Amino acid sequence: LLFVALPLCAAAPLPELVSKHGSHALMVDGAPYLILGAQTNNSSNYPDALKDVWPSVEKMHANTLSIPVAWEQIESTEGKFDFSYVDVLIKQARERDVKVVLLWFATWKNNAPHYAPAWVKLDNARFPRVVKQDGDTLNSMSPLGKNTLEADKKAFVELMKHLKKNDKDHTVIMVQVQNEVGTYKSVRDFSALAQQYFTAQVPADLIQQLKLKSGSWAQVFGKDADEFFHAYYIAKYCNEIAQAGKAIKNLPMYVNVALRNPFNPGLPGQYSSGGATDNVLHIWKVAAPAIDLIGPDIYFRDHKTVSKVLELYARDDNALFVAEIGNDQPYARYFYSTLGLGGIGFSPFGMDDTGYTNYPLGAKEYNDETIEHFAQHYRAISPMMRDWAKLLFENNRWGFAEPLDTTGDAQKIWNAEATPAEKEQHAKDKAAALTQLVDAGLWDIEVTYGRPMFWIAPPEGNNPAAGGALVVQLSDNEYLVTAHKARVEFKPSKELANKKYMIDRVEEGRYQDGKWIMSRVWNGDQTDWGLNFSDRPVVLKVKMAAYTTN
Ligand code: N0T
CATH class of the missing domain: 3.20.20.80 (Glycosidases)
Structure with a gap:
């Protein structure tokens, strides 16, 4: 018998946050x-x-x-x-x-x-709290307490x-x-210790990295x-x-x-x-x-x-x-x-x-x-969480949430909300307020909420507001889409202004081990009035096409 020495199991890689061109991924077991x-x-x-x-x-x-x-x-x-x-x-x-x-x-x-x-x-003597300007002590630890930090x-x-x-x-x-x-x-903190720090020069890391002229805190930051x-x-x-x-x-x-x-x-x-x-x-x-x-x-x-x-x-x-x-x-x-x-x-x-x-x-x-x-x-x-994670990290992507709130007054804690003027505008043109349009390369993505699946009736919104959509670009003409209680449509962007266009193909399916597996093709009613998502979990791969007629 020949025994080959193999490590019992390779050490699992540490979770890690990685960033690339302004995109971020949390790597777990070596993948996003x-x-x-x-x-x-x-x-x-x-x-x-x-x-x-x-x-x-x-x-x-x-x-x-x-x-x-x-x-x-x-x-x-x-x-x-x-x-x-x-x-x-x-x-x-x-x-x-x-x-x-x-x-x-x-x-x-x-x-x-x-x-x-x-x-x-x-033990406030050993672990000091924040002292207010009037000398009163708050139940919040001073960040300047060295003992507290060490402990x-x-x-x-x-x-x-x-x-x-x-x-x-x-x-x-x-x-x-x-x-x-x-x-x-x-x-x-206004304790005596804090006052010493506050009147001292602003630390060099802040001055250098924020490119400021040195001075005391009050001098530098007003x-x-x-x-x-x-x-x-x-x-x-x-x-x-x-x-x-x-x-x-x-x-x-x-x-x-x-x-x-x-x-x-x-x-x-x-x-x-x-x-x-x-x-x-x-x-x-x-x-x-x-x-x-x-x-x-x-x-x-x-x-x-x-x-x-x-x-x-x-x-x-x-x-x-x-x-x-x-x-x-x-x-x-x-x-x-x-x-x-x-x-x-x-x-x-x-x-x-x-x-x-x-x-x-x-x-x-x-x-x-x-x-x-x-x-x-x-x-x-x-x-297909791993596939989404990788695509969201590496590709262009867009997320949408239904924009008009239906929350009642009782739940308004400290929301800023739409201003009265914005509210008036929304009421005047609800359909416009419920239409989100983004430029996603050759194609624009339009998302609307609360309309029948068939025909062009304007969006009324869901009650309560619940819709959302997520789109990842796979190539110039291809997108991966999932959505909830929303209609998603792809329309030609300015680059295609003079071209005719159509849906080339819409596949419902899923990724498995990194490969796309189609379960059916959407066509006819399922595509004629846009891609209508209900409350079922569905993933679509959408391929758009432009064509010329002469
Ligand atoms: C959160 C949570 C938990 C009048 C509140 C939110 C959690 C903490 N704090 O349930 O305590 O551990 O991180 C603070 C929001 C205050 C809003 C007060 C509005």
């Missing part, structure tokens, strides 16, 4: 991956609670679970670590073939140290060591550092100085933790953001000051190079505000990951907008049956119907 995510409620991070989590993940067709791990639960006594919950979580996730995004709830959880151990949060970092490093040793096949694919960092009720200062030191703090963790196990790491309203932001402190809101992304990018991406937590329901937020966080230097989004029906359609902007994932919040709902941010009731609003879209993508 889309997070069809679900995030649990805040207190589901215990072995006994997991039984109320997995059924939701399964019903939703989610491939990734975002779930907290709290500093207080791994280091309730200083220096003594307990990872029993993490072990149970990883084992159960692996059994179900679900990946995990671990949320490190530590120094900041929505501005406060609630998830820090008692030995931290009760948090030490615990985080232990966590990463544990993952390195006990999660060799990388069930945990990404780590969120803190949760919605920043401070409510003060723009920054009226923005307080907020930029707080953002810089919180970003630095998160960066040090991420960097120390990555030195142990180099997983992608990100922060999530309690957003400010992009149209009506209010003042820092009214929103979480120092967090990576849209106005301080440039500060964060300089101060936190170890943070791979900055992800928005979306609790606006309306199309105008959500579209703006997605645009603000989908940048050449920032992969779009919707780290949280409300779990109510109106939010679900933005899954398509997210993927159309090359997003690496989407993770609705509160997806477990532990008896809590965060209405009016999310759904009023949590039941199978709540889950189904998201499941229907995940089902369309998940059978």
Whole structure:
């Protein structure tokens, strides 16, 4: 007998965020991956609670679970670590073939140290809090507390060591550092220590990378100085933790953001000051190079505000990951907008049956119907998720979500919404408002909502607004399309202005192992009035053609 020495199994490649020409992909097991995510409620991070989590993940067709791990639960006594919950979580996730995004709830959880151990949060002398301008102390940690940073970092490093040793096949694919960092009720820390830093020169990395003239914070940044200062030191703090963790196990790491309203932001402190809101992304990018991406937590329901937020966080230097989004029906359609902007994932919040709902941010009731609003879209993508992930990374793509909101007044929390003038315009010409047109190369894509499948009746919109579409360009005349409750039409773009045109061929099918497999050809009624998508998951490969007649 001849024995050949073979490695028992090659080491699984580490998950990694890669960027190419302003496009981004999360590589998992060596290939682009889309997070069809679900995030649990805040207190589901215990072995006994997991039984109320997995059924939701399964019903939703989610491939990734975002779930907290709290500093207080791994280091309730200083220096003594307990990872029993993490072990149970990883084992159960692996059994179900679900990946995990671990949320490190530590120094900041929505501005406060609630998830820090008692030995931290009760010792203000050792672990100082933010002091307001009037001298009052807030329950938000100062980012300048060196002891706090060292203690948090030490615990985080232990966590990463544990993952390195006990999660060799990388069930945990990404780590969120803190949760919605920043401070409510003060723009920054005004403690004596903070005043020293604030009156000192702005650090060289900011000056150099933002190409500014050096000076004190007030000299360099004027009226923005307080907020930029707080953002810089919180970003630095998160960066040090991420960097120390990555030195142990180099997983992608990100922060999530309690957003400010992009149209009506209010003042820092009214929103979480120092967090990576849209106005301080440039500060964060300089101060936190170890943070791979900055992800928005979306609790606006309306199309105008959500579209703006997605645009603000989908940048050449920032992969779009919707780290949280409300779990109510109106939010679900933005899954398509997210993927159309090359997003690496989407993770609705509160997806477990532990008896809590965060209405009016999310759904009023949590039941199978709540889950189904998201499941229907995940089902369309998940059978060929790897193919979509690769195509969305490498090719031109466009996402659409139904533009006219049908949300009632009770759910309007802080939405910017259409202005009165815009609303009047929409009412006057509803069909135009429900028609989205983009130039997609030789062809334009037109998407409309709420029309009968047969004939040219104008769009009325769905009630409630629910439609969406996703298109990837395969070649000059070929597109891959999926949509939900929408009509998609391809029309000649200006390049083809003088040509006759037609649909060459429309195939319904799927990718399997990277190969397209056709199940039937759409023709006749199925193509005469545009491509009409219902609530069934359908993928079409559309080939258009232009011809001349002389
Ligand atoms: C989110 C979630 C969770 C009046 C809220 C959103 C999650 C955190 N925070 O359920 O707590 O851990 O990241 C803050 C949005 C505040 C809007 C207040 C409007």
